[in-house]
Amino acid sequence: MQSKRKKKLSKDQLTAMVFLLPSIIFIIVFVYGFISWTGYISLSNYNTIVPDFSFAGLKNYLYLFNDFRFRADLRNTLFFTILFIAVVILLGLVLSILLDQKTKGESIFRNIFLFPMALSFIVTGVVWQWLLHPSTGFNKFFNLFGIQPKWYTDTTILAGFKWGSIEFGLPAAIIAVVIAAVWQMTGFSLAMYLAGLRGIGDELREAARMDGATEFQVYMKVVLPLLLPITMSVVIIMAHISLKIFDLIYAMTGSGANFVTDVPGLYMFETTFRGNYYANGAAIAIIMLLLVAIFIVPYLWNSRKGDN
Amino acid sequence: MKKFFGLFVLLALALVVSACTSDSNQESTSDPGSTDKPKDTSADKGEESSVEIFSWWTGAGEEDGLLALISLFNELHPEIKIENAAVAGGAGTNAKAVLATRMQGNDPPSTFQVHGGEELNKSWVAADKMAPLNDLYEANGWMDKFPDALIEMVSNGDNIYSVPVNVHRGNVIFYNMEVFKEHGIEVPTTLDEFFAVADKLQAAGVVPLSLGDKESWEATQIFENVLAAELGRDDYLKLFAGEIDFTDARVVAAAEKFGEILDYVNEDHASRNWQDSAQLVAEGKAAMINMGDWAKGYFVNDLKLVTNEDFGYFAFPGTVGDFAVITDTFGLPKGIENVEATKQFLTVLGSVEGQDAFNPLKGSIPARVDADPSKYDAYGKDTIEDFKTANLFPSLAHGSAASEGFVTKANQAVNIFVTQRDVQNFVDALQNAAPDM
Numbered sequence A: 001m002q003s004k005r006k007k008k009l010s011k012d013q014l015t016a017m018v019f020l021l022p023s024i025i026f027i028i029v030f031v032y033g034f035i036s037w038t039g040y041i042s043l044s045n046y047n048t049i050v051p052d053f054s055f056a057g058l059k060n061y062l063y064l065f066n067d068f069r070f071r072a073d074l075r076n077t078l079f080f081t082i083l084f085i086a087v088v089i090l091l092g093l094v095l096s097i098l099l100d101q102k103t104k105g106e107s108i109f110r111n112i113f114l115f116p117m118a119l120s121f122i123v124t125g126v127v128w129q130w131l132l133h134p135s136t137g138f139n140k141f142f143n144l145f146g147i148q149p150k151w152y153t154d155t156t157i158l159a160g161f162k163w164g165s166i167e168f169g170l171p172a173a174i175i176a177v178v179i180a181a182v183w184q185m186t187g188f189s190l191a192m193y194l195a196g197l198r199g200i201g202d203e204l205r206e207a208a209r210m211d212g213a214t215e216f217q218v219y220m221k222v223v224l225p226l227l228l229p230i231t232m233s234v235v236i237i238m239a240h241i242s243l244k245i246f247d248l249i250y251a252m253t254g255s256g257a258n259f260v261t262d263v264p265g266l267y268m269f270e271t272t273f274r275g276n277y278y279a280n281g282a283a284i285a286i287i288m289l290l291l292v293a294i295f296i297v298p299y300l301w302n303s304r305k306g307d308n
Numbered sequence B: 001m002k003k004f005f006g007l008f009v010l011l012a013l014a015l016v017v018s019a020c021t022s023d024s025n026q027e028s029t030s031d032p033g034s035t036d037k038p039k040d041t042s043a044d045k046g047e048e049s050s051v052e053i054f055s056w057w058t059g060a061g062e063e064d065g066l067l068a069l070i071s072l073f074n075e076l077h078p079e080i081k082i083e084n085a086a087v088a089g090g091a092g093t094n095a096k097a098v099l100a101t102r103m104q105g106n107d108p109p110s111t112f113q114v115h116g117g118e119e120l121n122k123s124w125v126a127a128d129k130m131a132p133l134n135d136l137y138e139a140n141g142w143m144d145k146f147p148d149a150l151i152e153m154v155s156n157g158d159n160i161y162s163v164p165v166n167v168h169r170g171n172v173i174f175y176n177m178e179v180f181k182e183h184g185i186e187v188p189t190t191l192d193e194f195f196a197v198a199d200k201l202q203a204a205g206v207v208p209l210s211l212g213d214k215e216s217w218e219a220t221q222i223f224e225n226v227l228a229a230e231l232g233r234d235d236y237l238k239l240f241a242g243e244i245d246f247t248d249a250r251v252v253a254a255a256e257k258f259g260e261i262l263d264y265v266n267e268d269h270a271s272r273n274w275q276d277s278a279q280l281v282a283e284g285k286a287a288m289i290n291m292g293d294w295a296k297g298y299f300v301n302d303l304k305l306v307t308n309e310d311f312g313y314f315a316f317p318g319t320v321g322d323f324a325v326i327t328d329t330f331g332l333p334k335g336i337e338n339v340e341a342t343k344q345f346l347t348v349l350g351s352v353e354g355q356d357a358f359n360p361l362k363g364s365i366p367a368r369v370d371a372d373p374s375k376y377d378a379y380g381k382d383t384i385e386d387f388k389t390a391n392l393f394p395s396l397a398h399g400s401a402a403s404e405g406f407v408t409k410a411n412q413a414v415n416i417f418v419t420q421r422d423v424q425n426f427v428d429a430l431q432n433a434a435p436d437m
Helices: A002-042 A059-065 A068-099 A106-118 A121-131 A138-143 A172-199 A202-210 A215-226 A228-244 A247-252 A264-274 A278-307 B002-030 B060-076 B090-104 B118-125 B134-140 B148-153 B177-182 B191-203 B217-240 B249-262 B274-283 B294-302 B339-350 B352-362 B378-389 B404-420 B423-436
Strands: A157-163 A166-171 B050-054 B081-084 B111-115 B162-164 B166-169 B172-176 B207-210 B286-290 B311-315 B322-326 B328-333 B391-394
Touching: A002 A278, A059 A068, A059 A278, A068 A106, A068 A166, A068 A172, A068 A228, A068 A264, A068 B404, A106 A172, A121 A172, A121 A247, A166 A172, A172 A228, A172 A247, A202 A215, A215 A228, A228 A278, A247 A264, A264 A278, A264 B090, A264 B404, B050 B339, B060 B081, B060 B294, B060 B339, B060 B352, B090 B111, B111 B118, B111 B339, B118 B328, B118 B404, B134 B339, B148 B322, B148 B391, B162 B339, B166 B352, B166 B378, B172 B177, B172 B274, B172 B294, B177 B311, B191 B207, B191 B249, B207 B274, B217 B249, B217 B286, B217 B322, B217 B391, B217 B404, B249 B404, B249 B423, B274 B286, B274 B294, B311 B378, B328 B339, B339 B352, B404 B423
Parallel strands: B050 B081, B050 B111, B207 B286, B322 B391
Antiparallel strands: A157 A166, B111 B328, B162 B328, B166 B322, B172 B286, B172 B311
């Protein structure tokens, strides 16, 4: 019996292997192979259109960290990521709790909030570029009250202090981009949280209420802690979107005056495909990969431990 | 399970076979077999009968021009099939990325659009990817049909590498005639006069100069014209040949004047592209704009304005008698199979007929000096006249004066300068990038 089972398993495994093999090969070549190739290029002197694979050491990385634009990129990415994730999580959580109150027409609301996700970032970028344009869109309305927000053309750095060659602080222009990104992605966190809330059995909340907890305490002490794994997933997914973001910003603001809305993705594209600085571009790409890895690797590590 | 696997293999095979057949279909349709033009087809043997033209001409006027050129070619050479491989995207951003991939993967298009000057020389010629076209120039007697300065821009050493089809002028200022009349303003010819005019306009509540630098090249274009005004054409050329440093006092002066000019632009310039900023001039909210003459096409074709009634034009102050050249050219990549057919296309491209079919629609002027001026509007006629007599200098913003790498870094430096106005930083950044020219 046992031997038969073992044999059957290995046959299943064999078919599984046959079917998995093509994608494994493709992934090895086209993902890991190309990552290694990019890493190799980032250490070379390939900075013109004429290939030059000679070893340059960390020259390209050093260049970047001394570069005004790249420092601004890192600053922008940091503040964009923090703001974007915080607002997406808060808004998604609040909206999902509201929707969870057995609202009438819940499915209509759910669809309204989810629809922006059906658009691509490039469309969102074009739409919000117009909505927040300093001389059209929302500003026509604000002008009635004598306010003239500059949105993404604002070059001021809020609460900034001089750090090296850049002003370190929250670039005001980033707020406009965050609004657009949040508009697009809140539906996702809403859906995740709603699923999470539905997964928490009513009996748990009832038990808490029986113990005399107020509705506020039920949420703080019972519901929110149970939503923690979902928050983790939302953070991971939003973090990798925001660290790699390109299309939204490309369509909406471009690099911005003084690079206040520039991000590594834009810089990578322009360096590589306009300037033909292939090694510098590869170095930016590798840094972006490392930034994403900072978020993803602990998560993967954690979930692997969970499996065991 | 075995059956399943067999099915899988079958499916894969079917895919491969269908891919092959669609390939061979393409070949058979492109095979002409007709040889009613014996003079051209002597070398054409079936497989050499199609030409793939790679460009970024997908916008309104430029696409019309390209299609007119293709239909002229089809008339002259019905046996050669044209594949229009245009890639959309402003100023060739996307097309250049696609082209780089194809060139480096040894799959070049038959011929491709490239700006004359360093964009051609410092990349494709330097990478040894282009075939010289001297024989084509000699066979067609082109050596005295294009201005020497233009031929020099598409040459490296003794070899000529591409055929210019059009010329755009970069040092033009278009202005709203009504605004000028209303405020009693004369056309400025020097930078000092320009500043006087700008003060007057600003005092009257009109934006003197419209700028849309959502992408930096619009501002870089202003800077290059100030450079030409300060240095003069000859020293401008020396600057980009590396014989004069960017720390030269006159470059510093140019940077300072560039900064002064930026005091006269519209506040929301960072959110506008060049069309949006040209609109300000059309609406009379701004008085002037420094833009290549594609802006004329935009005024006339899209905004229905009348040349010399609604808007006028003059050379950028301080560069009267100079001509910032932006030229689109087509070359012959090495390693393509249909060399003869491609040369036929380049021949048409460089002919009077070809240039006159293309340029009136595109809004540019012909690169040849003997084209027919009657086919062009008032602006075109004026510019054709200027082009014959003016001192030509290559544009930096459009990749003619320096390599794409330098242009990218210069745009970056300009972007920072527009906000920070730190002349020293700006000049240093340019000097640091100078080895990449």
